[in-house]
Amino acid sequence: MATARCACGALTLSLREPPQLTALCHCLACQRRTGAPFSANAFYATDCVEISGVSTEYTRTGDSGRKVRMHFCPTCGSTVYWMAEASPTWVGVAIGSFADPTFAPPAISVFEESKHDWVQLGDTVDHFHGLPRA
Template sequence: MRTASCSCGQLQIEVNGEPRGVGVCHCFACQQRTGSVFAALASFNVPYKVSGTATEYLRTGDQGAQFLFRFCPICGTSLYHTEIGYDDKVSIAVGAFADPSFPAPTASIYDVRRHTWVQLPHGTKTFSKDP
């Protein structure tokens, strides 16, 4: 079992097992949402358990997919999201696990918007946009 938490601890999500995948996204929406130059996300299979109260934000991606982001209404941490129509997985902000041994990303999407100084782990598969 793994637990990810917002900065103040009010909102938490628990998942079981290893991630389906770990990736980074360099799209402008993720850069603005995180306040960083990319978002680091880990995808997990259901079930998952959420405790605390989340505020939701629905965003439509460049290719029409809809993502429901959940964040803490107290500290503002963007903790996890789901994609509408894909109820079998959840994506969680890697940093929210506060685990330096968490697996490295294997995929980089919207690489066309990656800041030139960001170096990816060796062997990371890159996609110009969202595959």
């Protein structure tokens, strides 16, 4: 079982299965959310996630018109997880919240249309200008 948590430990996710997908996202919303040039994300089936602690929710409307509900710790401000209308059976979890350097590497890199030019990923991931189809 893997555990993700915020910086202060008040908001914790226990995950009973491995992620179904790992991805980097270069969209401007993720850049703003993380304060970094991209976000590193793991996606889990909702039925394998146990959430402990209180979160504050911020809902953002994406370019598609669909909503993403981001959950962050009201004490330390760490964004730990999110749920997107576009993928209702998945919970997205910030890979950094695992604090595990051996965590599975990303399989895909999305929204590279807004990727910083100096970010070089090579052939270790599948590259997508926007979102992959299907």
